[in-house]
Amino acid sequence: MAAPETSTAGQVIKCRAAVAWSAKKPLSLETVEVDPPKAGEVRVKIKSSGVCHTDAYTLSGEDPEGIFPVILGHEGAGVVESVGEGVTDFKSGDHVIPLYVPQCYDCEFCKHPKTNLCQKIRVTQGKGLMPDGTSRFRCNGKQLFHFMGCSTFSEYTVVCAISLCKVDAKAPLEKIGLLGCGISTGYGAALNTANVEKDSTVAVFGLGGVGLAVVMGCVERGAKQIIGVDMNPDKEAAARKFGITDFVNPKDHEKKPIQEVLVEMTNGGLDYTFECIGNVDVMRSALEACHKGWGTSVIVGVAGAGKEISTRPFQLVTGRTWKGTAFGGFKSRDSVPKLVDKYMKKQLKIDEFITHTMPVEEINRGFELMHAGKSLRSIVNF
Ligand SMILES: NC(=O)C1=CN([C@@H]2O[C@H](COP(=O)(O)OP(=O)(O)OC[C@H]3O[C@@H](n4cnc5c(N)ncnc54)[C@H](OP(=O)(O)O)[C@@H]3O)[C@@H](O)[C@H]2O)C=CC1
Numbered sequence: 001m002a003a004p005e006t007s008t009a010g011q012v013i014k015c016r017a018a019v020a021w022s023a024k025k026p027l028s029l030e031t032v033e034v035d036p037p038k039a040g041e042v043r044v045k046i047k048s049s050g051v052c053h054t055d056a057y058t059l060s061g062e063d064p065e066g067i068f069p070v071i072l073g074h075e076g077a078g079v080v081e082s083v084g085e086g087v088t089d090f091k092s093g094d095h096v097i098p099l100y101v102p103q104c105y106d107c108e109f110c111k112h113p114k115t116n117l118c119q120k121i122r123v124t125q126g127k128g129l130m131p132d133g134t135s136r137f138r139c140n141g142k143q144l145f146h147f148m149g150c151s152t153f154s155e156y157t158v159v160c161a162i163s164l165c166k167v168d169a170k171a172p173l174e175k176i177g178l179l180g181c182g183i184s185t186g187y188g189a190a191l192n193t194a195n196v197e198k199d200s201t202v203a204v205f206g207l208g209g210v211g212l213a214v215v216m217g218c219v220e221r222g223a224k225q226i227i228g229v230d231m232n233p234d235k236e237a238a239a240r241k242f243g244i245t246d247f248v249n250p251k252d253h254e255k256k257p258i259q260e261v262l263v264e265m266t267n268g269g270l271d272y273t274f275e276c277i278g279n280v281d282v283m284r285s286a287l288e289a290c291h292k293g294w295g296t297s298v299i300v301g302v303a304g305a306g307k308e309i310s311t312r313p314f315q316l317v318t319g320r321t322w323k324g325t326a327f328g329g330f331k332s333r334d335s336v337p338k339l340v341d342k343y344m345k346k347q348l349k350i351d352e353f354i355t356h357t358m359p360v361e362e363i364n365r366g367f368e369l370m371h372a373g374k375s376l377r378s379i380v381n382f
């Protein structure tokens with residue numbers, strides 16, 4: 001049966017959005033115009049969106065791909081309002097999560113079992129545009145750019161159908177948007193990228209939302225020691241609830257590089273380490289905290305423009321492995337609906353990551369809480 005047409009289908013919709021007019025400035029709540037979806041696109045009514053550190057990173061001006069004015073946000077969930085020509089996988093009323101890593105099933109990357117990095121629309125997505133090179137957003141006559149193919153800080157957004165997955169309509173839309181980024185990324189970093197085994201020893205640097213999702217994955221795999229490393233002592237309590245066995249604050253060990261402290265604590269180093277901050281010095285520490293011969297370090301954090309990593313090549317010659325992950329290695333459209341199902345079966349945490357909830361009008365408070373180290377995830381509701 002054909003989906004019922006919504007009264008707004010084919011029309012320009014005026015709605016609320018938090019607009020980043022320029023770097024380093026608070027977001028501004030505006031009325032924006034959202035065009036109907038073109039061929040292969042879907043317009044989604046966003047119910048809620050998480051605030052990820054990557055939104056703050058791009059807003060800070062440190063993202064080489066940062067472009068303004070833009071509608072940020074990439075951890076959202078919502079309901080399909082209308083679909084563009086040729087879209088058969090979705091209909092109005094479907095519950096969906098936008099995906100910043102699409103899955104087209106057709107490109108060389110999608111067909112390759114070793115990567116999740118679909119490249120079908122990567123070039124235009126990186127330029128803040130839809131695949132035809134235009135934007136669907138305007139405010140006061142000015143074009144606004146899209147962000148990571150999602151722009152979930154808008155009440156309505158337009159995304160490519162390949163950047164969207166349909167999820168269980170019983171799942172709470174005000175929570176499951178977090179599976180669009182931080183939780184899936186950290187969890188997948190442990191399960192897919194590192195493939196942590198039972199009885200492993202692990203260190204997680206940075207105990208924000210992403211780091212705690214790594215901890216969740218390591219607990220599921222039966223790691224016997226999980227050391228949380230964070231400069232913020234307030235992060236210890238929540239991290240213990242997620243399952244860290246030890247907490248190390250580098251500020252308590254200023255006479256020694258933190259990797260030496262960890263190597264001593266673990267009789268030679270960790271089986272797996274994860275950098276979940278975006279600091280290149282910490283990335284080095286995380287690698288060098290790995291056990292000689294077999295330790296693997298996974299870079300999850302996103303570093304600022306111009307930053308480079310370094311270590312002595314001897315660290316790799318002697319058997320340590322340095323890896324990175326995007327979206328936890330999950331092939332997005334295949335995996336996210338399954339993660340939603342896992343949450344519904346109480347086999348995956350989401351609620352425990354949500355420390356603050358606020359109306360979109362207060363979105364800047366979400367950023368402030370993150371910068372002050374007071375939140376894991378803030379959710380903004382439309
Ligand atoms: N690769 C990918 O696919 C993805 C990458 N990311 C990236 O992952 C990183 C983490 O994201 P998220 O969890 O949202 O960020 P948060 O800001 O919530 O968490 C980062 C944590 O690291 C702590 N920290 C900062 N500096 C240090 C340090 N030198 N040593 C130890 N701990 C430190 C922070 O402490 P404090 O509380 O004091 O700030 C905070 O607890 C970001 O770089 C983000 O851009 C996010 C999603 C996907």
Ligand SMILES: N[C@@H](CCC(=O)N[C@@H](CSC=O)C(=O)NCC(=O)O)C(=O)O
Binds near residue numbers: 122
């Ligand atoms: N735009 C940045 C790169 C930003 C980046 O690394 N993004 C991560 C996701 S972070 C999510 O919160 C990622 O998975 N990237 C894959 C990709 O194809 O962009 C820059 O230009 O350095």
Ligand SMILES: [Zn+2]
Binds near residue numbers: 075
């Ligand atoms: Zn993110």
Ligand SMILES: [Zn+2]
Binds near residue numbers: 102111117118119
């Ligand atoms: Zn693809």
